[in-house]
Amino acid sequence: MRRALSAGLLLLSAFAAAEKPITITFLHCNDTHAHIEPTIIKGKSYGGFARQFSLIERLRKSEPNVVLLHAGDVFQGTLFFNVYEGLADLSYLNLAGFQAQTLGNHEFDNGPAGLAQYAKGAAFPLLAANIDVSGEPLLKDRIKPFAILNVDGERVGVVGSLTPDTPNISSPGPTVKFIPNVPAIQGAVDTLTAQGVDKIVLLSHNGYSEDRAIAKAVKGLDLVIGGHSHTPLGTPAIEGWPTAQGPFPTFVDDPDGRRVPIVQAWEWGKVLGRTTISFDAKGETTKVDAQPIVLDETIPEDPLILRLVANYNRPIAALKDSAVGSVAEAVGRNPNQQGENLMGNLIADAILEKGALSGAEIGFCNRGGLRAELDKGEVTYGEAIAVQPFGNTLVIVELTGAEILQGLNDGLAKGGMLYPSKGFSYTISGDKAIEASLDGKPLEPRRIYKVAFQSFIANGGDFHETIKNAKGKRLDTGFLDIDVLVSHLKTHNPYAPRYEGRVRRR
Structure with missing residues (x-):
């Protein structure tokens, strides 16, 4: 990511900017919606945390500089959420080593109190640049506009954003204020740039069409990892699966004419996004290699995570009789x-x-x-x-x-x-x-x-x-x-x- 720096920032950037080429592999999912266990489609099993973790661990051994991210909507969707209100999912996300998550609209389904409970236990930053939680005591200082990750000595900025429709489709309450997306995201990018960060990712829970609009309007993004619209991008033709609605990645030109890749890993953890980007010593993208990896039965389920899921499953039986x-x-x-x-x-x-x-x-x-x-x-x-x-x-x-x-x-x-x-x-x-x-x-x-x-x-x-x-x-x-x-x-x-x-x- 390259933006022109003012003279007052040149000295800072000389010390903070990238000094070496680097290749980073972003592993990402979105809209998992409490699908802790696999989803059965046409008699075949896809996804599930145990299978996802097995793949993540394999890729950590084979891919350079792995960064693990979630693009929102951990909450809502199965009995696991009804019983644990996101905390079962959180125990896995912490164990798996997720490094940042943007909020999704469903993270507000139980109001600020439900999100605050989740935020207290998160071992990673929760992000949303386009909301102001300063007036909500339960969330104040728990939600940040961006985070800076250290990847092999290089700093990577991660900005969060969620759909402005959230007040209409969830329950953030009157104390959580929403800010227009583009200026909020641009402000976060500018702040990171001023700090000498030259590789910036947007974790966006806004939907595929809105992600394209944001990428066209915001200067300085190197990657948009999306969610919210449950859009299958680049997914193969599999019986029972919807047809892919676009390529993975989809490229959009930003206001400076730079090509920005946009990716999204469909839904429910049935695929895991793998987006590998090579940056030169100036932080410019030189190569993008990306694919959604199908989490099918050829990927073994990790036994540790299987035991974790089994423990969380026990109270579910009681719920069915309630x-x-x-x-x-x-x-x-x-x-x-x-x-x-x-x-x-x-x-x-x-x-x-x-x-x-x-x-x-x-x-x-x-x-x-x-x-x-x-x-x-x-x-x-x-x-x-x-x-x-x-x-x-x-x-x-x-x-x-x-x-x-x-x-x-x-x-x-x-x-x-x-x-x-x-x-x-x-x-x-x-x-x-x-x-x-x-x-x-x-x-x-x-x-x-x-x-x-x-x-x-x-x-x-x-x-x-x-x-x-x-x-x-x-x-x-x-x-x-x-x-x-x-x-x-x-x-x-x-x-x-x-x-x-x-x-x-x-």
């Missing part, structure tokens, strides 16, 4: 003659209730996503998981009224029928939705509505191409389907199912 609410009557998943579905009503209402925090006006669930029924009486966590077992996240999609109607027809035509939340209704004639209304008013074809779906449908599952290909803005909130359902059952206890005429046949 009560989360009750239902006044049985909630079935077969539709009535009109096409309305009691379980569909429950799930769609839960989706809207959580989605409304991000501005959603309507919620939908798909028939195929309703995997079990609930008997009258107490509902346990295990029973709730049986209803919503897939680990889908909640996604907000902007759709026109015309697109909503077409989405309903896509479902009716190809088996992915959508069940709506309270206040929305539609009429079916033959095998087509012919009219729909929200709060008693017909949908306006050109009006933009914010609609909440589970990620399976938002990404085109059950042949929902209209929803997948919609050009409006979309936001993956990261809220898991099981957590959305459990929250709703706890809030509406006992839950009383009833038919309301949300779907009608003519």
